Amino acid sequence: LVGFENRFRTKDGEYRWLSWHAYSDGDMWLAAAADVTERKLVTDDFEQAIAEERLLAYRQPIVDWRAGEVVHEELLARLRGRQNGHVLSTAG
Amino acid sequence: MTMRGLELGDNGRNVAINLSSRSIAGTDLMEELIQAVGHANGAAARLIFEITETAALANIGGAREVAERLGRLGCAIALDDFGTGFASLTHLRDLPVQIVKIDARFVAGVRSQPADRALVQGVASMARALGMRTVAEGVEDEATYELLKDCDIDWMQGYLVGRPTPI
Numbered sequence A: 001l002v003g004f005e006n007r008f009r010t011k012d013g014e015y016r017w018l019s020w021h022a023y024s025d026g027d028m029w030l031a032a033a034a035d036v037t038e039r040k041l042v043t044d045d046f047e048q049a050i051a052e053e054r055l056l057a058y059r060q061p062i063v064d065w066r067a068g069e070v071v072h073e074e075l076l077a078r079l080r081g082r083q084n085g086h087v088l089s090t091a092g
Numbered sequence B: 001m002t003m004r005g006l007e008l009g010d011n012g013r014n015v016a017i018n019l020s021s022r023s024i025a026g027t028d029l030m031e032e033l034i035q036a037v038g039h040a041n042g043a044a045a046r047l048i049f050e051i052t053e054t055a056a057l058a059n060i061g062g063a064r065e066v067a068e069r070l071g072r073l074g075c076a077i078a079l080d081d082f083g084t085g086f087a088s089l090t091h092l093r094d095l096p097v098q099i100v101k102i103d104a105r106f107v108a109g110v111r112s113q114p115a116d117r118a119l120v121q122g123v124a125s126m127a128r129a130l131g132m133r134t135v136a137e138g139v140e141d142e143a144t145y146e147l148l149k150d151c152d153i154d155w156m157q158g159y160l161v162g163r164p165t166p167i
Helices: A037-051 A087-091 B002-009 B021-025 B027-039 B053-058 B060-072 B088-094 B114-129 B142-150
Strands: A002-009 A015-024 A029-035 A055-064 A069-079 B014-019 B047-052 B076-082 B099-102 B133-136
Touching: A015 A037, A037 B027, B014 B076, B021 B027, B021 B053, B021 B060, B027 B060, B047 B053, B047 B060, B053 B060, B053 B076, B053 B088, B060 B076, B060 B088, B076 B088, B099 B114, B114 B133
Parallel strands: A069 B014, B014 B047, B047 B076, B076 B099, B099 B133
Antiparallel strands: A002 A015, A015 A029, A055 A069
């Protein structure tokens, strides 16, 4: 199974992102694509904000003491120059 | 955001994301988020959304709706900073929550304040009876960690078990 994403330009000049999943049984390839443009835009905004350091992002583990392992990673983010905020509050 | 979550999740762990009252009230943002979660195959089951009690308090109807919709997609919901809002028990009853995160100010008192220890123990046993998991926030020293084990807390968070690290 392979997966990748690529960008297409539509007739009216707009770009759309497609996410492809392809599968081969050895003889034949089957492929399916989904339009993921909206998700891609949200992701890119977030990553750009981090890259430009407008948004400072951290992660902090949550530990299961019985199993002795990290069960979750909490994502925390704050806008530069602001006391506190969280990933999504900053985007709002 | 979702992709970032997926990347972090590739180590097999779940990812917890905070929702503030502002993000809950921001309808467009919530719609985008819910769509993004719906589009990311397999990601929903590894996402936990944390709603603080004060955020839930500010907009209980909105908080419940968001929690229910994310829950239907397969995400877990945690009630964050538990004990700091008014009507904490009402939130526990009325929100579709699987995880209760006990606020650091109760955890900080576990070592020296019998009242705080009793409260933490009580919340842990109440949460268990409701089929929920508990997290102690702000665990900073060994003695507190040991006492929290005795209180039957499931999971720990704080400087003792892991500092926040920049992404």
